[in-house]
């Protein structure tokens with residue numbers, strides 16, 4: 581299992597990380613976005629969609645529709661189960677209404693989606709509120725299909741920390 585914790589210290593930083601994630605996705609990838617209200621799931625999803633070639637203005641919170649489907653480099657399914665009170669409300673939904681094998685599936689409040697999963701490549705993203713502009717993102721996956729993404733994010737993160745340290749040292 582791979583795990584990485586990143587500090588999202590600004591909206592710009594969140595945007596950069598989301599676009600790096602987008603660059604390493606593939607058809608069939610499923611991203612589960614965990615975290616409480618206002619933790620940054622939709623903000624991250626929007627940048628990620630843009631990274632996948634979706635027009636930013638069409639990305640909206642699918643709170644009432646449950647699923648939004650956006651055209652992009654691949655179809656993107658954006659699911660949000662926040663308003664779902666019980667598993668039974670999903671009885672009218674088949675797997676293919678919620679999950680795309682031809683594109684990327686993003687799911688906010690993903691608890692109920694777990695019932696639909698077997699051995700798909702899943703990336704868990706857990707957002708935690710740190711302060712007004714800062715969030716902490718834990719990424720975790722049991723699928724080897726995200727290995728290059730994890731390596732890239734690790735490198736990007738250590739480069740960022742070096743920059744921060746050199747700034748703290750007075751930019752020398």
Ligand SMILES: Nc1ncnc2c1ncn2[C@@H]1O[C@H](COP(=O)(O)OP(=O)(O)OP(=O)(O)O)[C@@H](O)[C@H]1O
Pocket residue numbers: 588589590591594615616617618619620621622623624641662688712713714715
């Ligand atoms: N570093 C950051 N990363 C992400 N969002 C941030 C950051 N700093 C501030 N924010 C703000 O936090 C808010 C996050 O709201 P967002 O709708 O993305 O949360 P959410 O997790 O989708 O909540 P909900 O469960 O209610 O849908 C936005 O207003 C965003 O501008």
Ligand SMILES: [Mg+2]
Pocket residue numbers: 621622623641688
């Ligand atoms: Mg949201």
